[in-house]
């Protein structure tokens with residue numbers, strides 16, 4: 001059996017793996033990446049890129065149908081869903097070529113096939129053996145499939161439905177869709193399909209959307225926005241069983257204590273993602289896993305086995321990580337540096353991770369919520385300001401949402417920001433950068449903001465520390 005040796009052998013070829021491979025290349029080291037599906041992994045092929053491409057298209061359709069301005073008549077844009085999918089595939093293919101495929105070659109080797117450990121130093125890719133001075137596990141995550149009676153008997157969709165050229169992909173617009181789960185993928189895709197014309201029902205197990213880990217005001221506000229678009233949200237609901245009836249799926253669900261039958265064309269199961277650690281013969285390497293199947297790592301991203309590192313979705317929420325592309329990309333580079341550089345090790349830094357749920361208007365968050373700040377022992381100053389107080393929101397006639405700032409009442413250091421509103425995904429970066437430098441509430445006030453912008457929401461909520469922001473003139477402090 002042929003065996004080749006490399007400085008770094010990487011399991012996976014997603015954005016985490018690429019970051020690790022490029023860092024190895026910069027360090028002048030030899031590296032091989034492995035992939036059993038499509039080069040580039042989840043983000044480019046079936047996650048971030050295709051979803052944001054289609055979410056923006058759906059917004060065009062929605063805005064045309066719902067112009068916010070008297071004087072502009074609503075227009076019905078005809079949606080050719082298969083054509084939209086084709087253009088999405090073009091965008092994905094071209095981005096994948098530029099950002100992934102074109103980067104592999106002689107110095108970054110790419111090997112197709114299923115990778116698993118043969119021993120702590122050797123990766124077996126369908127019979128080809130690759131020995132690594134160091135190994136990086138970057139196998140990402142996959143959709144969780146819950147145990148619902150009947151689910152294994154019927155076809156259903158997962159968050160892989162935007163994949164291109166894979167069995168899981170969806171190329172026709174569903175007439176109706178039941179989404180089990182109400183996390184960020186469910187909400188983003190649910191609103192997108194509804195805007196294209198699908199009759200969407202979302203099932204939430206808890207009593208409110210986005211409960212745990214979010215400010216309490218978020219769930220009701222998001223629900224109101226989705227509700228106004230005709231998306232049905234069933235709370236305190238669990239699916240009892242599913243079956244197929246002709247070309248429909250029938251779900252028996254307990255909705256707030258009452259059994260109901262829900263009939264739809266497609267079922268989308270979006271109940272979270274789990275790390276891909278069960279198919280790599282990890283026991284042969286002796287690498288320890290956590291209770292959710294995540295690879296356990298220290299702050300340098302090394303596992304319990306010397307020279308085996310892990311990063312990206314596969315480490316789950318370890319050390320405050322999030323399953324998001326920029327987190328994996330940063331950590332993949334750090335892991336490769338620590339594995340190969342012979343320089344002092346870099347530690348991961350997950351203190352400030354901004355994130356966005358790309359619903360419309362977007363929900364963006366950085367840092368902690370009020371409850372989390374109190375639980376961490378802070379005496380809190382917190383304030384919430386509705387978007388109606390942000391001049392730009394009023395000018396653009398979209399005042400949905402709010403901004404909340406959480407600060408330490410003694411030091412005035414800002415600890416967290418939640419913003420639901422137009423442009424929140426961009427605005428959150430100002431808060432994140434400020435928090436990186438331990439900014440105080442007053443820093444947001446003293447920074448001149450462009451008028452009128454949505455970023456002024458940060459300044460206005462900060463001003464509410466000292467005075468009533470509803471009594472301000474223009475951009476006065």
Ligand SMILES: Cc1cc2nc3c(=O)[nH]c(=O)nc-3n(C[C@H](O)[C@H](O)[C@H](O)COP(=O)(O)OP(=O)(O)OC[C@H]3O[C@@H](n4cnc5c(N)ncnc54)[C@H](O)[C@@H]3O)c2cc1C
Nearest residue numbers: 012014015016036041042043047115140312313323324325
């Ligand atoms: C619908 C959707 C929307 C998303 N939107 C966003 C967003 O807007 N912003 C954001 O930051 N994140 C988003 N994400 C999350 C983001 O895609 C992931 O966090 C990111 O892709 C993780 O990168 P990774 O390299 O760690 O893993 P992956 O990209 O999953 O790469 C791992 C790769 O390893 C391969 N692999 C696994 N096991 C093996 C094996 N044994 N042998 C060989 N290959 C193997 C897999 O096939 C996969 O290609 C989204 C995800 C989904 C599903």
